[in-house]
Amino acid sequence: MIALENVTKRYGSQTVVDDVSISLGEEGVTALIGPNGAGKSTLFGLVGRLLKPDGGRVTVDGMDVATTASSTLATTLAVLRQDNHVAARLTVRDLVEFGRFPHSRGRLTVEDRDHIERAISYLDLDAYRGRFLDELSGGQRQRAFIAMVLAQDTKYVLLDEPLNNLDLRHMAEIMRLIRRMADELGKRIVVVLHDINVAARYADRIVAMRDGVVVADAPAREIMRPEVLGAVYDTPVDVREIDGKPVALYYG
Amino acid sequence: MTTLDRTSTSTLPHLRPRRSWVGVLVGVLLVVLALTSLFVGVSDVSPASVLTGGPDSDAAFLLVASRIPRTLAVILVGASLGIAGLIMQMLVRNKFVEPSTTGVTEFASLGMLTTMVFFPGLAVVGKMGVAAAFGLVGTWVFLRVVRFVPVRQLVLVPLVGIMLGGVVGAVTTFFAYRLDLLQSLGQWSQGSFATIMQGRYEFLWIAGAMVVVAWIAADRFSVIGLGEEFATNLGLDYRRVVAVGMLVIAVITAAVLVTAGMIPFLGLVVPNVVSLIIGDNVRRAIPWVAGTGAVFVLACDLIARVVRMPYEIPLSVIVGVVGAVLFLWLLLRRGSRAH
Structure with a gap:
């Protein structure tokens, strides 16, 4: 389990991750969503010991990220940045x-x-x-x-926007692969995604961030509601069911 | 060399013959050029004259006192400067840097000038130590400065380095001028092996030792070349590996500077040529870079000795001309490739 306890990160006077407490990595695939500048990549940086928090503590399977040898952590946790x-x-x-x-x-x-x-x-x-x-x-x-x-x-794999700059076919290919890695190999994958429909289709759990705070954290289906998504992205989002699956429409 | 090249056996079949061919070629050239270097010079030293003259002949004396040291020095300089360039390119993640395009060489020669002014009686090893310390400072300053340049600004990084070197070089020249030491400065800034003799090249073995250090830490340097985030993810102490790399670069630069002088372009051209053939995996590249570097300097040194027989042209002139042409070719070639 990846546990964050009251983790805070500031850049100058700006707080990018604000007192976040959350545990990740119990489900197969967890999607981390949120608008640009919500603090998703910073959160990954803090978990992956690439950044030092200004407050709070991050542990991975009970090992404090700040004090455990980097080489030990590297056998439990892998982070791929964008x-x-x-x-x-x-x-x-x-x-x-x-x-x-x-x-x-x-x-x-x-x-x-x-x-x-x-x-x-x-x-x-x-x-x-x-x-x-x-x-x-x-x-x-x-x-x-x-x-x-x-x-x-490693047991935990953190992927920061792995779909960046990929076309539709490769996007679907990578997401299927992430799903397979979780189901067949027992990996615990946390992935930052921008397309909420992709997140809803492939993730077990969706964590939504905004302004450095976790604003929603629930199974995929519960996140896919107009009022929740509207609040996360600060833009009207319509959600329809197609063949029993929720699809978000945000093109206006 | 072919036994070290283990990874190539698992690569695409059509690349394999080409790579091992080049490996064999480099090995053969190294042996041929080294032997030629032993027997080329103003005095007549040939295998026959050494054999007939016996161990006490003039030919044998010349061979031991001058030709063998010179050949060894050339090989050590070529191999180690190539490695210094390779390691620097990994640390900076830029293919266009080497000690002489990043101010490291200029800092090291400022160190040499400092010893001449303040500790003129210092032994050569002391001079080398001071030069290495200055080189280390130079590497540190350069790494600090380029932190503000985005990694993808491929050309800006060496440009910053060249400017830095220009500033430090100007300061060095100014003090050398004021203190009437310009002539000594000119001696190091023109690399040459003309004065290499027994007892005057042994410090280069320290540069050779640095090649071994680089080879032992090869995988770490490869990982560093992927960037700080990759290195941290793989559990590597980024700062420590960078520190080791800086030390390797500074010591090699200083050892070469005190024995042979400045030799430009080598650290730039050799790793880039090798990179085109086998890529940048440091473990695989090190024997190639060392071998190709040695062949390159051996060839240039032979040209420098032969062109104006019985006089010698400074080696740095030949290396500069050949290196510049090769570098231009690399630049134009690179430009034609998709990034």
Whole structure:
């Protein structure tokens, strides 16, 4: 369980995460939604020890993020940030190999190789293993990054906007994959999403943030209501049922 | 070299032959050029003259006192400067940086000038220590400054470095001018192996040791090259690895500066050429960068010795010309590729 207790983060006079207490990672897939600047990425940064909180405490399976060795946490929690810009010319296989670093410290064992091969196959990247990242399409590159965190073999996986810049087909592909990772491999995945319909379709639980505060936290179906979504995004959202599934219409 | 290149066996089949071919070529060139370097010079030293003359002959003496040290020095300089460039490119996440485009070399030579002014009697090892300390400060200053430049501003980063180097270089020149030390300054700023002899190159083994350090920490440098967030996610102490990298860069720069002088472009061109062929996985790239760097400097040093026989052209002139052409080619090539 990832537990946040009264976590606060400020940038200058602006409070981006304001006294948040929440526990994440009990469900298979948790979607984190909210308007731009709601504090979602900052929250991920705080959980992933990339940022230091100004107040409060974050624990992962009882380990305090601030005091536990970074290398220990890396075997329990993996965080993939958005906009991963890798300047180095690395192959898909290189990248996935680095995912094993917390376990191997650079010396790959047979078990490490096994994990690497499985991650590559799971993401359907066998044909691209020798390709350099800059020779891949956006969807393939995103899959390579996910293969890396999969090889890291952690219980918790945090993905920050993994659908950024992907077309419809690749969006659906990545979301199906996230669902499978939760159902088949028992991963606990927290994912930041912008499309609430995608969140409703694939997530077990939706956490909505606004102005640094958690404003809604419930099973997907309960979040998909006009008054809840309207309040989160500060814009009128209509919700209709299509084939028994709630669909939000926000195009005006 | 082929045994170290283990990862290439799992890559696309059509890339495999090309990579191992280049590996073999680099290895053969290294041996051939090193042997040639032993037997090229004004005095007649040939395998035959050494063998017939025996261990007490002039030829054997020259071989041991001058030719072998020179060849070793050239190999060590080429290998270690290539590695310094590679590590720097990983730390900064930019392919266009190396010690001489980031002010590190200029800081190190300011350190040299400082020792000449304040501690003129200092032993060479002391000079190197001070130069390394200044180089370390230079690396730190550069890393601080480029933190304010977005990573994706590929060209701005080296531009900032060159300006930084320009400022520090100007300060150094000013003091050297005022203190009448311009001539000594000119000596280091023109890299050359002409004065390398037994007893005058051994500090380069320290640079060689840094290559070993870089090789041991290779995977860590690769991960650092992915950025701070990736490194932290993988449980790596980002700051510590950066500190080790800075030390490697500063010590190599200083060791090369006190023995051979400034050699531009090398740290830039060699890792970039290697990157095109096998990519940037540091563990895989290190033997290639070291080998290619050594071949590059060996070839340039031979040209410098042969072109105006019996005189020598400063090595930095040859490296500058060849390096600049290669660099231009890399830039234009890169521009044609999709980012």
